[in-house]
Amino acid sequence: MSITVTGLVKHFDSFAALKGVDLAVRPGEFLALLGPSGSGKTTLLRILAGLEFPDAGQLTIDDVDVSEQGARDRQMGFVFQHYALFKHMTVAQNVAFGLRVKPRKERPSRAEINERVDRLLQLVQLEQLGDRYPTQLSGGQRQRVALARALAIEPRVLLLDEPFGALDAKVRKDLRRWLRGLHDEMGITSIFVSHDQEEALELADRVAVMSEGRIAQIGTPTEIYRNPANAFVCEFLGNTNRLTCRIEKGGAKLGEQFFAAAVPSDAPALPGVAYVRPEDCDIHTEPNAAGLKARVLKIHAAGPAVRVELRRLESDEIIEIHLPPGTDAPDVGSDVALSFRRVRIFPVATA
Amino acid sequence: MNPKPQNAPRRRDPTTEPVWVRWLLILITIGYLLAMLVLPTVSVFIGGLAKGIQAYLAAVSEEDALAAIRLTLLVAAIAVPLNVVFGLAAAWAIAKFEFRGKSLLITLIDLPFSVSPVISGLIYVLLYSVHGWFGPALDALGIKVVFSATGIVLATIFVTFPFVARELIPLMQEQGTDEEQAAISLGANGFQTFFRVTLPNVTWGLLYGVLLCNARAMGEFGAVSVVSGHIRGLTNTMPLHIEILYNEYDFVGAFAVASLLASLALVTLALKSLLEWRYADRLASGARH
Numbered sequence: 001m002s003i004t005v006t007g008l009v010k011h012f013d014s015f016a017a018l019k020g021v022d023l024a025v026r027p028g029e030f031l032a033l034l035g036p037s038g039s040g041k042t043t044l045l046r047i048l049a050g051l052e053f054p055d056a057g058q059l060t061i062d063d064v065d066v067s068e069q070g071a072r073d074r075q076m077g078f079v080f081q082h083y084a085l086f087k088h089m090t091v092a093q094n095v096a097f098g099l100r101v102k103p104r105k106e107r108p109s110r111a112e113i114n115e116r117v118d119r120l121l122q123l124v125q126l127e128q129l130g131d132r133y134p135t136q137l138s139g140g141q142r143q144r145v146a147l148a149r150a151l152a153i154e155p156r157v158l159l160l161d162e163p164f165g166a167l168d169a170k171v172r173k174d175l176r177r178w179l180r181g182l183h184d185e186m187g188i189t190s191i192f193v194s195h196d197q198e199e200a201l202e203l204a205d206r207v208a209v210m211s212e213g214r215i216a217q218i219g220t221p222t223e224i225y226r227n228p229a230n231a232f233v234c235e236f237l238g239n240t241n242r243l244t245c246r247i248e249k250g251g252a253k254l255g256e257q258f259f260a261a262a263v264p265s266d267a268p269a270l271p272g273v274a275y276v277r278p279e280d281c282d283i284h285t286e287p288n289a290a291g292l293k294a295r296v297l298k299i300h301a302a303g304p305a306v307r308v309e310l311r312r313l314e315s316d317e318i319i320e321i322h323l324p325p326g327t328d329a330p331d332v333g334s335d336v337a338l339s340f341r342r343v344r345i346f347p348v349a350t351a
Numbered sequence: 352m353n354p355k356p357q358n359a360p361r362r363r364d365p366t367t368e369p370v371w372v373r374w375l376l377i378l379i380t381i382g383y384l385l386a387m388l389v390l391p392t393v394s395v396f397i398g399g400l401a402k403g404i405q406a407y408l409a410a411v412s413e414e415d416a417l418a419a420i421r422l423t424l425l426v427a428a429i430a431v432p433l434n435v436v437f438g439l440a441a442a443w444a445i446a447k448f449e450f451r452g453k454s455l456l457i458t459l460i461d462l463p464f465s466v467s468p469v470i471s472g473l474i475y476v477l478l479y480s481v482h483g484w485f486g487p488a489l490d491a492l493g494i495k496v497v498f499s500a501t502g503i504v505l506a507t508i509f510v511t512f513p514f515v516a517r518e519l520i521p522l523m524q525e526q527g528t529d530e531e532q533a534a535i536s537l538g539a540n541g542f543q544t545f546f547r548v549t550l551p552n553v554t555w556g557l558l559y560g561v562l563l564c565n566a567r568a569m570g571e572f573g574a575v576s577v578v579s580g581h582i583r584g585l586t587n588t589m590p591l592h593i594e595i596l597y598n599e600y601d602f603v604g605a606f607a608v609a610s611l612l613a614s615l616a617l618v619t620l621a622l623k624s625l626l627e628w629r630y631a632d633r634l635a636s637g638a639r640h
Contacts, residue, residue, distance in 0.1 A: 051532055071536045078536040084529035088551040098537035101547070153537055 001062060001156045001189045002027050003048065008057035010043055017043040018054070019213035025157075030183050031191045032200035035210030036236065041193045042081075042161055044210070048191065049159050050074040061156065077155030081162040083146040085134040091145050092117050092130035098153035120148040123182070140171040147179075151186075158183075160192035164199060176203055197237050201225060209233050231346040234275040241281075241319045243292075243312065245345065247272035252345050255292035255338065261345035271348040278322040280342040283308065285330045291337030294319055299329045310336070395613050398606030410596075410607035418584040419592035420611070422500060426575075426588060427568040430507040434564055435557070438515025443549070446523030447531070457520070463512045471509045472577025475502055498580030503588060506574040511564045518560030522553050558626065562619050569615055 003025040010018040018040045025031055033041040046052040047059065050071035059067045066074060086094050095117045099108055108116065121127045124144035134142055143163065150158060163179065164172040180203055183190050194200045200207050201221040208218040209232075216236075217229040228234040235242070245252035250265030252258070252272050261272060284291055294310040297318075301307075305322040306329050312319055319338070323329065330336050368376075399407050410416060441460060445453060463471060479496035480486050489496060496502045530552065534544040550557075572590040579586040581595065589612045596605035 049536055051536065071532070072538055072540065074536075075538070076536060078533070080529055080533060082529065084533040086530055086533070086548055086551075088554075097534065097539070097547070101534070101537065101539040101543045149533075149537065 001025075003157065003189070003191075004058075004060045004063075005044075005048070006058045008044065008047060008054045008059070010040075010047065010052065010054045016213050018047075018057075021057070021213070021215055023208060023215060023218070025189060025191060026206075028187050028189055029205045030180070030203065031189075032204035032207045033191065033193045033210055034195070034197060034200040034207050034236075035216075036195060038212075039210040040213040041195075041210045045159050045161055045191065045193050048157070049076045049078045051078070075153060075156050077150030077153060077158045079143075079146045079150050079158070079160040079163055081165055083134075083142045083166075085142055085145055085149070087134055089133075090130065091126060091132050091134070091137070092121065094134070094145055095120050095148045095152050097149060116152065120152055123151070124148045138171075139167050140175055143167065143175060147182075155188070158188050158190040160190065162194060163192055164194075164196070172199075179203070201237070209236060211236070226342075228275070228344060231273060231275070234344055234346070239278050239320065241276045241278065241317075241321075243274040243276065243317055243319070244315060245272050245274045246270075247345060247347055254340060254343060256290045257340060257343075259340075259343040259345055261347070263347060272345050273348055275344045275346075276319075276340050277342065278307070278320045279305070280340055281319070281321040282339045282341070283321060283323070283330055284337040284339065285334065289337040291339045293335060294338055295335050296330050296332050299332060301329065310338070392613060395606055396610045398602060399608075399610040401606070402603045406603050407607045407610075410601075410604035411611055413604070415583045415587065416592060416604075416608055419587045419589045419608070422503070422587065423569050423589040423612075425500065426504050426507050427565055429504050430511055430568045431561060431565050433508055434511055435515050435561060437512070438517075438519055438560060438564075439557070441516040442519035442523050442553075445520050446526075447528050460513050460516050460520075463510050468510055468571065468573030469577055472506050472574035474509070475506050475574075475578050479505075497578050498582065498586060500586060502578035503575050503586060506578045507568050507571050510571050510574045511567045514564035514567060515557065515560035518556045518563070519553055522556040523549075526552055555627075558623065562623050565619055566616050569612065 003023075005021055005023040005025075008018050008021040008023075009016075021040070021044060023044075033044060035041045043052060047054050050066075050069055050073075054067070057067075058065060061074075071078075086097065089097070096113050099113045099116065102108075107113075117130070118127065121130055124147055126141060126144055126148070129137065129141065134145065137145065143166075147160075164175060167175065176199060192203070201224070204221060206218060207221055207224050209216045209224060211232045217224055217233045219227075224233065225237055228237060234240055243254065245254060246269060247261050247263060247267075248269040250263060250267070251260040252274060254274055254276075259274065263270075293313040295313060296308060296310050298309040299306065300309075305325060306327055308321045308323060308329060310319045310321065311317070313335070321338070367373075399410070441456070444450075445457060476497050477483050478485055479489060479502065481490060481497075483497075486497070494501070496505065530548050531544050534548045539547065569588075570590060571588075572594070575588055576591055576594075579588070579591055581587060581591055583592075583595070587595065589608060593605050593608050593612070596602075596608065
């Protein structure tokens with residue numbers, strides 16, 4: 001199932017939720033819509049499901065225009081953020097719902113429905129709980145019921161709205177892994193919305209980072225992490241240090257190092273921001289070492305990396321650096337020099 | 352510092368009061384219920400049976416009393432279903448759609464609660480009596496509203512109008528539209544969504560509203576009194592009949608019919624408890640009422 005979205009615009013009263021979104025979803029891929037709240041990711045997902053209609057733009061599924069089609073006819077499996085399970089029905093009745101409401105001539109027989117429900121409950125590992133009511137289940141179990149219910153109608157695409165948002169950390173991790181396995185097994189095109197960058201980067205084949213009603217960047221998790229296209233993506237994805245700098249001659253100097261920026265080399269000098277990930281920095285403790293001067297404020301050695309917090313001497317900006325475990329950390333209060341392995345520089349205007 | 356003083360009070364649940372406070376509260380509640388609710392209700396039955404079971408049965412089976420019972424049941428049978436349909440429609444509209452004038456509509460629904468029932472009755476007299484706005488036109492068509500069962504039904508509908516809607520609006524608002532959206536995305540049409548998802552979710556609230564509405568429909572006095580005209584055997588409902596008997600110093604008769612009216616209320620209450628008990632498991636797992 002390939003989905004193509006072009007020029008999608010959606011307003012809620014005076015608020016512009018989507019300001020022209022273009023997106024092509026490849027068949028069988030697991031796509032994440034990642035962004036802060038208010039970036040339009042849920043609106044986009046709901047428009048794909050037919051639960052919301054755009055003010056402008058087009059939506060095609062396998063080259064068929066479905067812009068005017070309602071949710072009922074779109075055959076999209078939608079998993080709601082808070083699951084929206086039918087409270088008055090048992091787990092099995094919930095899963096069977098989509099089959100029972102089919103028009104008579106398409107509806108499977110009672111025995112077939114029961115068999116399919118059993119199979120789905122097995123798939124989501126809830127075969128023992130078919131007779132329970134949703135309120136008698138844990139959050140993770142409810143999530144899986146919602147998934148089984150959406151899968152029952154054999155959807156063309158699976159859409160998940162913050163699928164792990166309401167779960168605690170441990171369950172979330174397990175369920176994440178399990179969902180990825182399920183996706184690979186079934187080969188169904190899936191799109192999920194998340195505000196958690198770690199979740200999106202770990203789970204998805206491709207990530208679309210959204211900001212203020214637009215897609216800021218789309219790519220594989222590695223591409224997006226290593227080559228953020230703009231300042232927003234830089235800041236939103238993972239821990240990053242933000243250092244003010246001055247862009248001159250197509251780049252900026254940090255300490256003794258010069259890094260190129262995405263501006264013409266003959267452009268006039270302008271203020272910029274350099275983004276450096278904590279793992280892309282080196283600390284030089286020897287006296288008179290070349291680099292950006294900083295003072296060590298704190299050291300957190302507990303955890304997978306040694307986290308060093310420093311203050312840049314020129315500007316009082318706080319810098320966080322991750323050293324591989326076992327590295328000798330500098331002394332607290334000492335002055336050191338920093339060098340950087342990878343820096344992204346953007347002019348302030350777009351930052 | 353001694354962390355555990357010898358005579359420290361025993362630890363208890365932070366929300367639990369001392370025993371004497373608990374007993375005091377329970378006693379006040381029971382005493383109040385007995386004095387204000389149970390005793391008067393019991394006295395109605397005792398008053399009805401004061402001259403023996405024969406007199407009781409005679410008063411209840413007298414022709415005018417039977418007519419009043421029939422009329423009361425008829426009025427409830429018309430007013431309650433109509434207000435259920437209206438209440439559902441209003442609650443649905445208010446809880447699930449956004450539109451202009453919504454808060455005005457909510458206020459309007461409450462109007463019958465804030466207006467004295469006598470005024471509710473007078474409104475109908477003003478509109479439909481021979482000298483009223485629509486009276487002459489309806490009269491020409493041979494339809495009589497005031498001093499007839501029609502007027503009583505209309506006045507009762509007016510007075511009992513908010514019960515179902517008021518019960519359902521907060522319930523439906525709280526539930527939102529998530530489950531409906533889920534049903535639609537699973538391929539359900541409007542009817543299926545309403546009957547399989549929306550309605551079952553509000554069953555208990557609806558039932559509660561129906562019971563309240565029914566109790567008020569059978570018991571309404573003020574509004575009905577104004578439009579009825581008190582024609583015995585024709586436009587007398589049970590509350591009106593009771594008043595007439597009482598004014599005629601027929602205390603046994605008045606209390607006998609009153610006990611019957613009270614019994615109808617007790618039956619509806621029992622019915623509600625029975626349903627709650629019967630569907631306790633569903634109740635526990637689903638809706639709130």
